Amino acid sequence: MxxxxxxxxxxxxxxxxxxxxxxxxxxxxxxxxxxxxxxxxxxxxxxxxxxxxxxxxxxxxxxxxxxxxxxxxxxxxxxxxxxxxxxxxxxxxxxxxxxxxxxxxxxxxxxxxxxxxxxxxxxxxxxxxxxxxxxxxxxxxxxxxxxxxxxxxxxxxxxxxxxxxxxxxxxxxxxxxxxxxxxxxxxxxxxxxxxxxxxxxxxxxxxxxxxxxxxxxxxxxxxxxxxxxxxxxxxxxxxxxxxxxxxxxxxxxxxxxxxxxxxxxxxxxxxxDVGDWRALKSLIEADGSGNTIQGDVIARDTTNSIILSNDGGLIATLGLDDVVIVQAGQATLVARRDQLDKLKGLVESLDERGYGSYL
The missing domain is CATH 3.90.550.10 (Spore Coat Polysaccharide Biosynthesis Protein SpsA; Chain A)
Structure with missing residues (x-):
């Protein structure tokens, strides 16, 4: 079997x-x-x-x-x-x-x-x-x-x-x-x-x-x-x-x-394999400015970015390009897309910095 x-x-x-x-x-x-x-x-x-x-x-x-x-x-x-x-x-x-x-x-x-x-x-x-x-x-x-x-x-x-x-x-x-x-x-x-x-x-x-x-x-x-x-x-x-x-x-x-x-x-x-936030670009249809958006987001003069609001709060951006912004669980990530390979190290450092409750 x-x-x-x-x-x-x-x-x-x-x-x-x-x-x-x-x-x-x-x-x-x-x-x-x-x-x-x-x-x-x-x-x-x-x-x-x-x-x-x-x-x-x-x-x-x-x-x-x-x-x-x-x-x-x-x-x-x-x-x-x-x-x-x-x-x-x-x-x-x-x-x-x-x-x-x-x-x-x-x-x-x-x-x-x-x-x-x-x-x-x-x-x-x-x-x-x-x-x-x-x-x-x-x-x-x-x-x-x-x-x-x-x-x-x-x-x-x-x-x-x-x-x-x-x-x-x-x-x-x-x-x-x-x-x-x-x-x-x-x-x-x-x-x-x-x-x-x-x-x-x-x-x-x-x-x-x-x-x-x-x-x-x-x-x-x-x-x-x-x-x-x-x-x-x-x-x-x-x-x-x-x-x-x-x-x-x-x-x-x-x-x-x-x-x-x-x-x-x-x-x-x-x-x-949905390795990190960048994978959403190929899974979710982008808007006319190349942005991948979920939740309440106003993206003005913003291009080629991934912006997700998952707790119902509003995210408003102005004049940004090629960034990732994710808000969830009382924490917010703001990063350049080309820096996401370093996210694992950042998250692993939270505990030693006194932010273990966000893990």
Whole structure:
């Protein structure tokens, strides 16, 4: 059976001040009529019933996550005792899936992507499942065809074409590449052999378990101890003891960069990882001056800006260009758009400056 694993942790620093520790961006309605988490669950619903959807989130976000997804069994929202990046997250999910279905296949997805059209996404998932059914030892990753020399994404270098599934090309992965500088990104784009790493994966639960044990034996052993406790009275205590002691590492570095049988599907749907406030430019139609506006805003002689009032207060601007202004939760962000890469550091400094209540 196919299970959906939705990674829904994170502290929400890049969408501050709307996002907070207990309300990160996946719990916000940034685009459309539902939150990003709700959209992610709805996207995979035609292929995966609610009882086979697992949400991995932080302990301080679990209650709000369950409230947003009342159709999911409460026990399917799994609270990590502390952040440990995606390798422990994926490994924990694999332990749960393998105990529900030893031959279970799992698609792993972040909770904060915008993907359209949904039918094309579902067709790609079906193609990936077919690849795994034919080769259960494979690890499949979804690659996005680059449209620009982007320096903010990791890249996947494609090797030879292995097959085509329902019109979706399946290539061998040569290597994963870290976020490049501008010149390198331009070379990647020009070569035509690279895809953006979307962070979406599909594999058999027992396959990823074996790969973690092979490449990260200490992590694999800890996950196995957690897995052995699932369904027993000791489950919560074992997870609380083992998880904080696990290596903090992403699944890409822990496994994907080292595994031998990795395949990439170059997808045909539109994808946006909604990395920070600048992403709204491509999701919300701008006004005649190039401004993206939400809420009560008067923008006079203002161009190419993102201005959001989320608490009902009025924001009035005059003579501005290329700025971001967000008012929410008694806090206001004012920044040049080209400075948003520094927002995470600013937010992380609030506590030490005595403004921890705004986190």
């Amino acid at each position: 196919l299970f959906a694993i939705i990674m829904a942790g994170g502290s929400g620093t890049r969408f501050w001040p709307r996002s907070r520790r207990n309300r990160p961006k996946q719990l916000l309605n940034l685009h459309g009529d539902a939150t990003m988490l709700q959209q992610t669950v709805a996207r995979i619903a035609p292929l995966v019933a609610p009882e086979r959807v697992l949400i991995i989130t932080g302990a301080d976000q679990a209650e709000a996550t369950r409230a947003q997804l009342p159709d999911l069994p409460a026990e399917n929202v799994i609270a990590e005792p502390c952040p440990r990046d995606t390798a422990p997250c994926v490994g924990l999910a694999a332990q749960i899936v393998a105990r529900r279905d030893p031959e279970g296949t799992m698609i792993v997805m972040p909770a904060d992507h915008v993907i359209q059209p949904i039918d094309t996404f579902l067709a790609t998932v079906k193609a990936a499942v077919a690849v795994i059914d034919a080769d259960p030892s494979a690890l499949v990753t979804f690659g996005i065809k680059p449209t620009r020399p982007e320096t903010g994404y990791g890249y996947i270098e494609r090797g030879e074409l292995l097959e085509t599934r329902d019109g979706v090309a399946v290539n061998r992965v040569v290597q994963f590449r870290e976020k490049p500088d501008r010149d390198t990104a331009e070379r990647f784009l020009a070569s035509g052999n690279f895809a953006w790493n979307s962070g979406i994966f599909l594999w058999r639960a027992k396959t990823i378990q074996g790969e973690i044990e092979r490449h990260r034996p200490q992590l694999g052993a800890a996950l196995n101890r957690v897995g052995a406790s699932i369904g027993t009275p000791a489950e919560a205590d074992v997870l609380a003891f083992e998880f904080p002691r696990m290596e903090r590492t992403p699944i890409d570095k822990a496994v994907m960069e080292k595994a031998e049988n990795v395949k990439v599907l170059e997808v045909r749907y539109d994808w946006n």
